[in-house]
Amino acid sequence: MSDTLLSVENLRVTYPTRKGPAEVVRGVSFTLGRERLAIVGESGSGKSQTGRAILGLTPKPGIVTADKLSFDGIDLRGAKPRQWRALRGARMSMVMQDPKFSLNPVMTVGAQIMEALAFHGRSSRAEKRDRALAMLEAVQIRDPKRVFDAYPHEISGGMGQRVMIAMMLVAEPDLMIADEPTSALDVTVQVEVLRILDQLVSEKGMGLVFISHDLRLVSTFCDRVLVMYAGRVVEELKASELHRAQHPYTRGLISCLPEIDTDVRPLPTLDRDASWAL
Amino acid sequence: MGLLDVINLDVIFGEAPQQVHAVKGVSFSVREGESYGIVGESGSGKSTVLRAICGLAPVSGGAIELGGREVVSPRGRDFYKTVQMVFQDPYASLHPRHTIDRVLAEPLAIQGFDNREERIERALSDVGLGPGFRFRFPHQLSGGQRQRVAVARALILEPKVLLLDEPTSALDASIQAEVLNLLDRLRAERGLTYVMVSHDLAVVAHMCDRLLVMQHGRAVEELTRDALRARTATTDYTRQLLAASEGYKPAEPK
Ligand SMILES: Nc1ncnc2c1ncn2[C@@H]1O[C@H](COP(=O)(O)OP(=O)(O)OP(=O)(O)O)[C@@H](O)[C@H]1O
Ligand SMILES: Nc1ncnc2c1ncn2[C@@H]1O[C@H](COP(=O)(O)OP(=O)(O)OP(=O)(O)O)[C@@H](O)[C@H]1O
Ligand SMILES: [Mg+2]
Ligand SMILES: [Mg+2]
Numbered sequence: 381m382s383d384t385l386l387s388v389e390n391l392r393v394t395y396p397t398r399k400g401p402a403e404v405v406r407g408v409s410f411t412l413g414r415e416r417l418a419i420v421g422e423s424g425s426g427k428s429q430t431g432r433a434i435l436g437l438t439p440k441p442g443i444v445t446a447d448k449l450s451f452d453g454i455d456l457r458g459a460k461p462r463q464w465r466a467l468r469g470a471r472m473s474m475v476m477q478d479p480k481f482s483l484n485p486v487m488t489v490g491a492q493i494m495e496a497l498a499f500h501g502r503s504s505r506a507e508k509r510d511r512a513l514a515m516l517e518a519v520q521i522r523d524p525k526r527v528f529d530a531y532p533h534e535i536s537g538g539m540g541q542r543v544m545i546a547m548m549l550v551a552e553p554d555l556m557i558a559d560e561p562t563s564a565l566d567v568t569v570q571v572e573v574l575r576i577l578d579q580l581v582s583e584k585g586m587g588l589v590f591i592s593h594d595l596r597l598v599s600t601f602c603d604r605v606l607v608m609y610a611g612r613v614v615e616e617l618k619a620s621e622l623h624r625a626q627h628p629y630t631r632g633l634i635s636c637l638p639e640i641d642t643d644v645r646p647l648p649t650l651d652r653d654a655s656w657a658l
Numbered sequence: 659m660g661l662l663d664v665i666n667l668d669v670i671f672g673e674a675p676q677q678v679h680a681v682k683g684v685s686f687s688v689r690e691g692e693s694y695g696i697v698g699e700s701g702s703g704k705s706t707v708l709r710a711i712c713g714l715a716p717v718s719g720g721a722i723e724l725g726g727r728e729v730v731s732p733r734g735r736d737f738y739k740t741v742q743m744v745f746q747d748p749y750a751s752l753h754p755r756h757t758i759d760r761v762l763a764e765p766l767a768i769q770g771f772d773n774r775e776e777r778i779e780r781a782l783s784d785v786g787l788g789p790g791f792r793f794r795f796p797h798q799l800s801g802g803q804r805q806r807v808a809v810a811r812a813l814i815l816e817p818k819v820l821l822l823d824e825p826t827s828a829l830d831a832s833i834q835a836e837v838l839n840l841l842d843r844l845r846a847e848r849g850l851t852y853v854m855v856s857h858d859l860a861v862v863a864h865m866c867d868r869l870l871v872m873q874h875g876r877a878v879e880e881l882t883r884d885a886l887r888a889r890t891a892t893t894d895y896t897r898q899l900l901a902a903s904e905g906y907k908p909a910e911p912k
Contacts (some may be wrong), residue, residue, distance in 0.1 A: 423802025540698025
């Protein structure tokens with residue numbers, strides 16, 4: 381396997397709307413190795429749409445085009461449903477932004493994790509159950525047995541998010557796209573969940589695309605950061621150098637954050653410059 | 659006595675032996691015009707406290723008082739005119755087949771408000787969404803845009819008390835700043851009272867005068883903003899929260 385896991389060149393996603401086609405991802409390019417790459421950017425800038433397009437999960441009637449979209453040497457453009465089935469869930473997976481919406485409301489949490497385990501070779505029911513419980517424990521769920529038997533509406537927001545992560549992790553994918561995976565977690569649990577992701581990257585060589593709006597977190601957790609604005613990548617930085625960002629949008633984002641120790645009221649907001657979207 | 663009093667609240671889901679005792683003897687009192695925060699571990703019962711206030715989770719013990727009077731079950735129309743909630747899970751709380759216009763128009767119709775057109779446009783622009791979003795469906799919005807619709811839906815009824823469950827956790831920093839500023843301004847202008855759940859201590863420090871820390875269904879500590887800033891936490895858990903707020907630190911090499 382080469383060092384580049386994923387190459388994306390000139391990725392575009394377009395939806396027809398009443399006012400004509402709307403391009404929500406407009407020529408995104410990047411490569412990903414066995415590292416933690418963050419995508420940050422404002423709400424609606426195309427982060428989730430980028431992630432979904434890579435996994436072939438763009439909903440109809442959206443149209444995806446790219447000059448290159450390859451995962452471990454496999455051209456994903458025009459991949460057949462059979463190829464996707466072999467890849468998705470097993471080798472590449474995505475933790476969706478709305479955990480409760482992505483979970484099946486009429487199936488228990490345990491049944492859903494065991495279903496995800498089915499991708500991962502043959503094992504007995506009892507083995508699967510043990511794996512699933514171990515996974516729930518690994519993501520810091522305190523009473524894994526109860527949560528295993530619970531339905532999605534019976535668990536808290538942060539538990540739902542961790543269940544989604546557990547489901548994606550059981551298969552130990554080579555590529556994981558995690559869309560705001562820890563946004564509903566309190567910071568103490570968040571740290572534990574990030575450690576698991578960190579371990580998969582450093583020990584198993586997984587490639588991680590970490591979509592987030594939490595700049596403080598990204599600057600301490602990731603290796604590189606792509607900053608998106610209006611469907612484009614406007615800046616790419618080393619995560620540790622986020623504070624040295626050049627683009628006025630990135631700089632603005634950083635100054636909008638409230639802090640425990642200072643009382644700035646109202647918080648600075650961004651004056652969006654029309655030229656940023658060009 | 660405050661405007662909203664939660665007195666020794668217990669919430670128990672289900673029947674024995676499958677019972678979940680989600681909230682255990684939690685009390686707090688929120689004054690009129692105050693902004694009160696709840697932080698704590700995931701699964702500690704924060705959302706359940708808000709849901710119990712709204713009549714969406716069972717009050718198994720204790721009481722909830724609004725303006726000094728115990729609220730009735732089921733909560734009446736008047737209650738929802740006074741108290742509105744923004745849910746943690748905006749996708750699940752927006753009907754997938756209703757346009758944003760309908761999401762906003764329905765509560766106005768139920769509560770018999772006039773000038774609906776104007777109110778809808780105003781509510782959308784208040785949360786930074788242009789008129790172009792009005793006739794979209796929830797699945798045609800990004801996560802943060804959906805969250806703003808949920809805030810708009812609660813504000814449109816001009817409640818006195820707003821219960822906010824992680825109102826900005828799905829938002830990027832710039833939109834978060836806009837929503838927090840909006841909430842701040844509305845509180846000043848309309849004298850609103852907030853109870854706000856968040857796992858982001860910086861957001862709570864910015865928005866709330868006092869905050870409650872929850873763990874395992876219990877209230878473990880109540881702090882003022884100044885105490886939070888001075889890091890004078892008295893429990894281990896609050897200290898851990900403060901430490902973890904500094905960002906991610908890789909585990910110590912073994
Ligand atoms: N089905 C659709 N039809 C039309 N437009 C859509 C559709 N789905 C998404 N969009 C639009 O595409 C843009 C990008 O959405 P995306 O979900 O990628 O944003 P995001 O960067 O993930 O934002 P957030 O941080 O709020 O989740 C948004 O403006 C959104 O309204
Ligand atoms: N309808 C229900 N039936 C059974 N148990 C429930 C139900 N709703 C919530 N619970 C349980 O109650 C506990 C508290 O949940 P709650 O949603 O209040 O947590 P939270 O503090 O808001 O967490 P988070 O920060 O993750 O959102 C959890 O253990 C959850 O599984
Ligand atoms: Mg998104
Ligand atoms: Mg909650």
